[in-house]
Amino acid sequence: MRDIVGLPLPGRLMLAAGLIGFGVISLYFNHLIDGLQPFEAPPWGIRLNAAGLLLAGAGLTWARMAQPAALALWGVLTLLMFAHVPGLIATPGDAVRWVSALQVLGLLSAAMLIAAPGRDDLTRAARMAVGLMLIVFGVVHWLYVGAIAGMIPEWMPGRALWPWVTGAANIAAGLALVTGLMARLASALVGAMFASWIFLVHLPRLLAAPGDRSEWIACALAFALTGVVWTVHRALSRSGEDLQPSVR
Template structure:
């Protein structure tokens, strides 16, 4: 029995677009590189250029006709950005923060690839695997930094110390589903719902509480973008007609 067959490709593309537009505005407003995603100091001209590309890219993704071409440009830009992360990964291979940032860029890259070439089976496979690995690492980091994650949970929610373990397990389970291809679309749909809920429960309240904090703006935009990433994977798998179970293909 198939579940969550509704195509989340368009909502995914729009959430990704919202995240990219947010990145562009944050870069311009604060005149600073995006914390984590851009692991280097930039000259003002470079900040404005990068932010402009992200902003225009997000706007271009809104319209279905322009989305594939815009996604191709973003694919190239994000590939270059990922390679900028590699020296840090080589220098500090045990630094979880560096891996999370690099995998976030890879996840955005994968979504751009799927929007640019949704009909290619190899792109769907690579996108599914990349996002799956990203989610597994996210889950592991939740378990490694339980106190830090618990500190982000609103005080009114019961069981704050338990939520990092629950959300970590959910990330890992969704990642394994995507990597294995078993219940991959269902996992992507539900993971997107989880990410979207964090926007409302965690990121927007923190942003409203600290509107001058650049890192909160980046985190909120990233939450939109990552919701778009997993829903874009779901949409690509749905459009291809691939079943939830490898044995049924």
């Protein structure tokens, strides 16, 4: 178990790949990132958005520029979280809105950890925020079993069962992060699950529908969310917080 937990997982680079993907998608389709950015923008705003995503992603790939890039991303994502609030208040029962808002919260948490590494208070906040995100992901998997099963490749056996399995995995990992129990192992494994979806689910769907903007976004998001949980894993590896029997 220690060998699995101690792997040097490339969280920052996976997050960077996701952000660069968002930038390319925004630029190519001349559109904001559906779900994550719940507003409209003029053409110049869309191009500015794409440039910002590309620069942030490129900055994260370079160790010397990672902290400034993450700091800028932290500020932008904080504003983006506020942009989600009106929609959440207007339709509090809309699971899709909550998932989108929590995805932004996850990205914000990772940016925060990269911008200010080694701070136990930020590590604890990010751990709990990402844990909450995973729990909601798992519940949504169980609420929308049919939709999730429809994303599973036909060649995989037990398509109707996988939403329950992946939902349980998300919830278990989320609880581990929220409580701090086995959090490093949970963040490593749930990140591996997200990464596997890139190859098992998103790339095949993308190849089948290369003109579908939503499939491109889903694939880039899989990279970004893998980066999020692996960034949390790295922060926990430094702090050793998950070695505690309960939340401090």
